[in-house]
Amino acid sequence: xxxxxxxxxxxxxxxxxxxxxxxxxxxxxxxxxxxxxxxxxxxxxxxxxxxxxxxxxxxxxxxxxxxxxxxxxxxxxxxxxxxxxxxxxxxxxxxxxxxxxxxxxxxxxxxxxxxxxxxxxxxxxxxxxxxxxxxxxxxxxxxxxxxxxxxxxxxxxxxxxxxxxxxxxxxxxxxxxxxxxxxxxxxxxxxxxxxxxxxxxxxxxxxxxxxxxxxxxxxxxxxxxxxxxxxxxxxxxxxxxxxxxxxxxxxxxxxxxxxxxxxxxxxxxxxxxxxxxxxxxxxxxxxxxxxxxxxxxxxxxxxxxxxxxxxxxxxxxxxxxxxxxxxxxxxxxxxxxxxxxxx
Amino acid sequence: xxxxxxxxxxxxxxxxxxxxxxxxxxxxxxxxxxxxxxxxxxxxxxxxxxxxxxxxxxxxxxxxxxxxxxxxxxxxxxxxxxxxxxxxxxxxxxxxxxxxxxxxxxxxxxxxxxxxxxxxxxxxxxxxxxxxxxxxxxxxxxxxxxxxxxxxxxxxxxxxxxxxxxxxxxxxxxxxxxxxxxxxxxxxxxxxxxxxxxxxxxxxxxxxxxxxxxxxxxxxxxxxxxxxxxxxxxxxxxxxxxxxxxxxxxxxxxxxxxxxxxxxxxxxxxxxxxxxxxxxxxxxxxxxxxxxxxxxxxxxxxxxxxxxxxxxxxxxxxxxxxxxxxxxxxxxxxxxxxxxxxx
Numbered sequence: 141x142x143x144x145x146x147x148x149x150x151x152x153x154x155x156x157x158x159x160x161x162x163x164x165x166x167x168x169x170x171x172x173x174x175x176x177x178x179x180x181x182x183x184x185x186x187x188x189x190x191x192x193x194x195x196x197x198x199x200x201x202x203x204x205x206x207x208x209x210x211x212x213x214x215x216x217x218x219x220x221x222x223x224x225x226x227x228x229x230x231x232x233x234x235x236x237x238x239x240x241x242x243x244x245x246x247x248x249x250x251x252x253x254x255x256x257x258x259x260x261x262x263x264x265x266x267x268x269x270x271x272x273x274x275x276x277x278x279x280x281x282x283x284x285x286x287x288x289x290x291x292x293x294x295x296x297x298x299x300x301x302x303x304x305x306x307x308x309x310x311x312x313x314x315x316x317x318x319x320x321x322x323x324x325x326x327x328x329x330x331x332x333x334x335x336x337x338x339x340x341x342x343x344x345x346x347x348x349x350x351x352x353x354x355x356x357x358x359x360x361x362x363x364x365x366x367x368x369x370x371x372x373x374x375x376x377x378x379x380x381x382x383x384x385x386x387x388x389x390x391x392x393x394x395x396x397x398x399x400x401x402x403x404x405x406x407x408x409x410x411x412x413x414x415x416x417x418x419x420x421x422x423x424x425x426x427x428x429x430x431x432x433x434x435x436x437x438x439x440x441x442x443x444x445x446x447x448x449x450x451x452x453x454x455x456x457x458x459x460x461x462x463x464x465x466x467x468x469x470x471x472x473x474x475x476x477x478x479x480x481x482x483x
Numbered sequence: 484x485x486x487x488x489x490x491x492x493x494x495x496x497x498x499x500x501x502x503x504x505x506x507x508x509x510x511x512x513x514x515x516x517x518x519x520x521x522x523x524x525x526x527x528x529x530x531x532x533x534x535x536x537x538x539x540x541x542x543x544x545x546x547x548x549x550x551x552x553x554x555x556x557x558x559x560x561x562x563x564x565x566x567x568x569x570x571x572x573x574x575x576x577x578x579x580x581x582x583x584x585x586x587x588x589x590x591x592x593x594x595x596x597x598x599x600x601x602x603x604x605x606x607x608x609x610x611x612x613x614x615x616x617x618x619x620x621x622x623x624x625x626x627x628x629x630x631x632x633x634x635x636x637x638x639x640x641x642x643x644x645x646x647x648x649x650x651x652x653x654x655x656x657x658x659x660x661x662x663x664x665x666x667x668x669x670x671x672x673x674x675x676x677x678x679x680x681x682x683x684x685x686x687x688x689x690x691x692x693x694x695x696x697x698x699x700x701x702x703x704x705x706x707x708x709x710x711x712x713x714x715x716x717x718x719x720x721x722x723x724x725x726x727x728x729x730x731x732x733x734x735x736x737x738x739x740x741x742x743x744x745x746x747x748x749x750x751x752x753x754x755x756x757x758x759x760x761x762x763x764x765x766x767x768x769x770x771x772x773x774x775x776x777x778x779x780x781x782x783x784x785x786x787x788x789x790x791x792x793x794x795x796x797x798x799x800x801x802x803x804x805x806x807x808x809x810x811x812x813x814x815x816x817x818x819x820x821x822x823x824x825x826x
Contacts, residue, residue, distance in 0.1 A: 195752070370751050392751050404747025404754070404761075408713050408735050409538070411747070411763035418747075418761040420754035 145170035146456050146479075147213045148242040154197055155399050158467060162197070163214070163460040170245050175226040179249050182220035184240050185266045188274060189463045189475040190217050191303065191368075194396040213241035214459075219260065219270040220246070227251070235260035237269050242459055244479070256427050261434070271304070271450040271474040272441065273434050275423060279390060280308035280366075281433045282426040285316070287419050288364040288388045292317030295358045297377060300368035300393055301339070302329040303466075304474035307449050309366045310337045315445050318364075321357050323350065323373060325469050332472050336449060345373060354380045361385065370394045370402035378405040381416050389420040397467055449473030488513035489799050489822075490556045491585040497540055498742050501810060505540070506557070506803040513588050518569040522592050525563035527583050528609045531617060532806045532818040533560050534646065534711075537739040556584035557802075562603065562613040563589070570594070578603035580612050585802055587822070599770050604777070614647070614793040614817040615784065616777050618766060622733060623651035623709075624776045625769040628659070630762050631707040631731045635660030638701045640720060643711035643736055644682070645672040646809075647817035650792050652709045653680045658788050661707075664700050666693065666716060668812050675815050679792060688716060697723045704728065712737045713745035721748040724759050732763040740810055792816030 144167055151164035175181060196208050196215050208215050218240035222230050227250055230236055238257030240246045250257035256278075260269040271277075283305075290296050296313040300306045301322025310333060313320035321341035322333040330342035341357040343350055350373065354362070361382025367374055370392030377387065395402035404418070405411060411418065426433070440446045449472065453462050456479040465471050487510055494507035518524060539551050539558050551558050561583035565573050570593055573579055581600030583589045593600035599621075603612040614620075626648075633639050639656040643649045644665025653676060656663040664684035665676040673685035684700040686693055693716065697705070704725025710717055713735030720730065738745035747761070748754060754761065769776070783789045792815065796805050799822040808814050 374751070389751055389754050391755065395750075395752065401750030401752060403749050404751050406746050407738075407744030408717070408732055408747050408763070409738065409744060411732050411761065412734065412765065413763070415763050415765060415768060417763075418754065420751075420756070420758050420760075422755065422758060425758060 143170045143244065144168070145244045148456075148459050149211055149213055150197060150208045151210070153199065153207075153210060154397075157397055158194060158197070158464060160460055160464070164211075172224075173247055175224060175247065177226050178251050179247050180222055180227050180230045180236075181224040181245065181247055182236065182240060183223050183245055183480065184218045184220045184243065185235075185480045186219045186270050186476055186478040187240075187242065187459060188217040188270050188276065188304070189466055189471075189477065190276065191300070191393045191396060191466050192391060193463065194393075194467070195391075198396070213243045213246075215239050216242055217255070217270065217275050219266040219274075220248075229259065235264075235266060235269060237274055244456075254424075256424050256430065258427075258430055267450070267452055267476055267478065271452075271476050272446075272448050273437050274474070276304035276474055277308045277437055278426070278430055278433055279423045280305045280312055281437065282423060282429070283388045283390050283421055284309050284312050284364070284366055286426065287421050288366060288386050290316055290318045290364045293319075294363035295319045295321065295360070295382075296364040296366065297321045297323065297354070297358065297362045298366045298368070299323045299373050299377075300391075301333055301337075301342070302472045303368065305390060306366070306368055307333070307337050307473050310339050311446050313364075314338055314340075315440060319358075321354075323369075329472060336447065336472075350376050351380070364388065366390060368393055374402070374404070375406050378407075378410050378416070381414055384415050385417075387416060387418040389418060450476055452476045452478060454478050486513045486587065487511070488587045491799075491802050492554055492556055493540060493551045494553070496542065496550075496553060497740075500740055501537060501540070501807060503803055503807070507554075515567075516590055518567060518590065520569050521594050522590050523565055523570050523573045523579075524567040524588065524590055525579065525583060526566050526588055526823065527561045527563045527586065528578075528823045529562045529613050529819055529821040530583075530585060530802060531560040531613050531619065531647070532809055532814075532820065533619065534643070534736045534739060534809050535734055536806065537736075537810070538734075541739070556586045556589075558582050559585050560598070560613065560618050562609040562617075563591075572602065573600075578607075578609060578612060580617055587799075597767075599767050599773065601770075601773055610793070610795055610819055610821065614795075614819050615789075615791050616780050617817070619647035619817055620651045620780055621769070621773055621776055622766045623648045623655055624780065625766060625772070626731045626733050626764055627652050627655050627707070627709055629769065630764050631709060631729050633659055633661045633707045636662075637706035638662045638664065638703070638725075639707040639709065640664045640666065640697070640701065640705045641709045641711070642666045642716050642720075643734075644676055644680075644685070645815045646711065648733060649709070649711055650676070650680050650816050653682050654789050656707075657681055657683075658783060662701075664697075666712075672815060679790065679815075694719050694723070707731065709733060710735075714738060717745070717747070718749050721750075721753050721759070724757055727758045728760075730759060730761040732761060793819055795819045795821060797821050
């Protein structure tokens with residue numbers, strides 16, 4: 141095998157806002173590597189632009205795991221085809237999804253990976269496997285249904301609601317009989333949440349008074365807050381939770397593009413008197429249930445209860461610019477980039 | 484009835500440290516009041532000095548409920564005897580525990596009270612009903628066993644461990660097969676935790692490096708943190724929790740004596756990656772189970788599995804000075820003040 145291997149590398153560690161200068165492009169002849177037991181050589185077909193990638197660019201003490209090294213290819217969720225395999229669960233020719241690298245060919249170790257690696261069911265399109273039924277949607281599914289445990293009639297508020305995870309949470313909340321209120325940046329996203337995602341309310345954190353809007357939209361308090369953003373929004377939400385409210389902590393995007401972490405509630409006595417629970421989770425804890433969850437999502441989509449919301453770009457070259465759109469505010473739903481024919 | 488009614492009133496609202504100047508003494512002839520349906524006239528027999536009383540002295544926006552009004556008798560947990568009753572569950576002559584007022588005679592409304600009012604089982608001593616089997620012990624019981632859910636072999640850390648709630652949590656953690664590590668202020672309290680409460684470890688937050696001590700005593704992380712204190716201790720503990728650790732938020736004593744609230748974790752991504760849960764609770768949510776819990780405590784005490792740790796003072800006059808000892812650091816276990824013969 142003497143193919144080319146294109147790569148997007150982390151050129152330098154961003155201290156604040158990410159920009160194109162933090163990425164470096166490299167192209168090399170691809171040398172087929174020796175595989176140890178448990179390793180899989182894959183050809184990456186498509187990548188998902190997930191905000192958490194930005195977090196992996198920060199230093200290790202922030203991200204709780206080895207960060208992306210300077211000069212290394214960027215980590216990112218991908219759909220990939222198995223080229224060679226020393227892992228019993230992943231056969232050559234089959235598709236998988238998991239965190240891979242921004243390059244054509246990668247060696248991954250499913251049992252050692254810090255995020256789940258899942259086989260793609262027969263017949264599922266790579267972009268569906270990565271988007272509609274991908275890690276973002278599974279994160280929404282488990283975070284809302286297993287951690288948030290919303291009951292019909294309850295009010296669910298979602299931050300970064302127009303993103304890939306958030307827009308799926310909005311839909312799943314509606315599907316479970318809840319009132320869903322999305323928080324997003326900009327009128328266009330809010331209109332999209334109301335119309336395309338059928339949210340019951342939408343709050344534009346850039347121009348609305350979030351606290352006042354919450355008082356109006358959720359006068360009896362918020363039962364479940366699905367938090368992708370953290371920071372000031374989390375602090376406002378803590379003061380608007382109903383008694384026994386559940387805060388599901390999925391991500392803290394507000395801190396990824398900063399050198400400061402996102403802090404928790406300002407006044408923990410609110411947590412006591414409100415009997416609030418604040419719970420973090422990662423998708424990796426729910427691997428055993430992932431196939432059943434995807435089957436639910438496939439069924440709901442087939443029944444017309446879920447809409448597909450994705451923005452698919454083509455070309456390895458556009459990966460960094462597409463990723464940067466997550467932070468400049470244009471993105472709605474899943475943002476995917478295909479890099480190979482057949483994706 | 485023309486008895487005297489002695490009272491300790493809140494003279495002014497403390498902005499920072501509480502002192503005797505914030506209390507005023509008053510003595511009046513007692514006028515037997517008319518009782519509305521649901522009200523009970525009680526004669527207070529003994530009071531429990533609970534740190535949360537300090538919180539009720541703060542302004543309403545801090546304490547989430549109507550605070551003690553200026554010129555009103557101090558609220559406080561008490562064991563009291565029913566004098567007259569317009570409530571079907573509380574018969575004249577019987578004993579109850581609940582939040583009453585620092586005075587001889589009080590009218591309480593069990594169904595409207597912001598904290599539980601419980602009948603005292605026949606034959607139980609007033610000081611036992613208020614201390615060993617009282618609201619503090621029930622708070623420890625439900626907070627640890629229902630919210631923290633410790634498994635045998637897990638490590639439980641308790642802040643304000645030498646207090647009435649904390650020392651009971653230490654004992655209940657041991658009784659459930661856990662390693663119990665108490666955090667308290669001063670060598671004497673730490674020695675007491677190790678010897679009298681049989682803690683597996685004790686950390687003196689006033690002179691030890693808490694983070695280093697935790698690393699030594701809980702090298703695999705803390706599974707359950709029972710937090711009575713908040714502030715800096717909570718922030719340190721968040722960084723020492725084991726994966727899937729549970730933080731039970733019972734109180735935030737560090738903030739009661741201050742005009743600033745106690746904030747939550749510094750970095751919420753710790754909560755995500757550690758899959759931590761942070762849950763507040765109040766005893767009032769567990770009223771239906773209170774009798775069963777007291778039966779457990781009575782049985783465990785009878786079997787020698789629980790020790791009684793209480794400091795009983797006598798005299799209405801000493802109430803404020805006894806209460807102030809909670810904050811000056813001398814107290815170990817429950818601190819009770821009897822004010823009437825028969826208590």
